Amino acid sequence: MERIEIDQMRNYLRVYFILGSTNCINSPAEVLTEAIKGGVTLFQFREKGNSCLQGESKLKLAKQLQAICKTHQIPFIVNDDIELALALNADGVHIGQDDEPAAVVRKKIGNKILGVSAHNLIEAKEAVEAGADYLGLGPIYPTSTKEDAKAVQGIQLIAELRAKKFTIPLVGIGGIHAGNTAPVIEAGADGISVITAISHADSSVSAAKELRQTVELNSSKN
Template identity: 55%
Template structure:
């Protein structure tokens, strides 16, 4: 049974979101199960199943890979989130869903997923304010930087957008998304993010364990400096 995130403390939510790994089969150099297993060993704190793009799995294949990745997450007490696909999230009884601005009526989705974690991608203060109003557990803000992983991205917002949201009373957890890597993530954390979401900074490496380990170390250093 999926976890309930209805009454989770703010601090625990932030802890979950610290190193947010997003991945699907098209993003991997090795089998996705192997990549996720190594990433978990390296220290990721939450995982999002995002099966999109050219060559992405469909139907039963997508479901079966989701089950395997979810099993790994359950074994390691890592929240398992599904990107966009509400029906898949419900079928798998995932811990939550992450949706974009074009993925349907947010208020209806909030009701459908019940006490599951709900993350919403936002790009400005108006969208962030609405996400809070409609019951988001956290918001993804971006893109922070240029990215080749997502081809349908908005104009680069940069870390200053996170700073702007914090200055305008957006208090729920924020995850920076888009083009984040080892070299620029401290700027995102220092701007007020509680965590960073990334794909290629882990999945495109031959040794995902090492990549994740270096990332979580850098994130922890950023918090210490702050």
């Protein structure tokens, strides 16, 4: 398996949907299926928070959601849990700054997709040097989904990395919805990552469709 090409990674990041059992009103499988119908381009399984699933229950849900992704040819990424990702032969992993170093994770996963969260220029440089395929930057806007969320970043880091000629694919995360997506893309992000903008919407299909249309519209302006 070869490393993913940059242009393909950019396309996958258009509408990056993150979900776990604690983020849903309806069943995770139902929400993911509807979101894919609406146009999400990448999926991350993130099972965290109070009352999150553990052990066999977590594995069962992961397999169910991975099967849905495979059916629709959407890459399936696992948040933090490298062992689970390898056991499932997931398409990749996403790690934060408090997880194992990116260089160590890269060795473990080979050429699978590696996403790394970065909050400043130094972290971004280190992630690129360690072999990250994309960077997750944020929180762009205030968010209540992550209990350990860092201070709000705004779009400054995205713009700074592009001004410094970073070519690595970038995705914005944190408090993003269709109404505030445009500035993120205009600053230089390849896409947006969301949880509740889709999982708590009245219609996951409609929410995903609106996000996708907004991203595509503003990408064409760059």
